[in-house]
Amino acid sequence: MEYTDRLDGGQGAVRVVIVDDHPLFREGLRAALDSADGVSVVAQAETVAAARTAVSEHGADVVVMDLSLPDGSGIDATRHLAESHPGLPVLMLTMADDDGSLLAALAAGARGYLVKGASRDEVLHAVRTVACGGAVFGREVADRIAALMAGGRQREAELLFPALTAREVEVLELVARGLDNRRIARELFLAEKTVRNHLSHIFDKLQVATRAEAVARARDAGLGEKPGAAGGSA
Template sequence: MRVLIVDDHPLFREGLRAALASAVGIEVVGEAESVAEVPGAVATLDPDVVVMDLSLPDGSGLEATRRLTEQAAADGCGPVPVLMLTMADDDGSLLAALQAGARGYLVKGAGRDEVLHAVRTVAGGGAVFGSDIAARITTLLAGTRLREAGQLFPALTSREAEVLDLVARGLDNRRIARELFVAEKTVRNHVTHIFEKLHVATRAEAVARARDMGLGDS
């Protein structure tokens, strides 16, 4: 079983590689640190499963997963299975991972046996989720209200969530001000607070985060 590890933390990659390599029948064929490296690594190394972090230096593991799915569809073959292994334990990230095509989702800190079981299950065509996550999936998929920005980004106020959705739709601050019947300066303040809470530096990064979560649909 050939495994590709995608994570930008060298120490974590080293520990995960050691844990996987110690198991019979598993070979770590390579590592990647960014979204940009993933397609080439998959094409070159032909892994049976990709273990993917959610947060990468140049974007999201969700985007990398979607790219793999889209490329496989264009090539007329099935995508390489992706197991998300991440620090993110919020419902929005879990739902977005499912929508992106991930076959498994574990939170970092899961035990070695749980990780090995997940890798084998996903590589074999199954789906697997951490024991504390599985119980939430049915509720998540059933409730369309969970796609609302306020649910996906609980750190934001309801108004900030509304502004983020409009930003993700491509509206500039002037248009957003007209849509919400507020001053443009007020919108700028909301955007500043959104950047701070999402830990992003640019509008493009905020849009990418929002669209990863399914926001911005017209």
């Protein structure tokens, strides 16, 4: 089932599914949304599995998703919904305000990200915005996105690959640029054996078996040259 942008064309209320493991918070949010014109909460869920069922059985124009759930992550749930219900907008509403969670949510396909404590009007605006195909972020989240973009690709990669050390990210960047171990060693003033050790750790942490797989993961995160880009020989 594919979802298209929802425009105000007499289609009825925006149907919302709330996914959060705190009953009191869910009820409070439901009451706040249901009291607004043009918005209707059609289902609630407290787990990843229940979220999938709720969306399939009740339909939704927007899913409001917490990050931490008893049987998994809201990130995983968002990724699953993006695959099984293409175009269905997910709005993250969570206590997590760290950069890693933000980037992971965006990578999974979330259309918005608010930190719990946002006002009723902010949440309503966000729900309506993502339902119409837009993206929305709290003020502090928007500032963080700008800072991350200004910080460059390596900083983003460190957040996307939290298991890697800063040095391992540097090595991965050079691998993604097509450099061989000898060139990497010269660039970073390391012994080739040290580079090989770093690569071994990178492969283990990224759960890849080949250099090509590592390059693909790195380029997906914005490191190195994109496929097809011009570049020098290794």
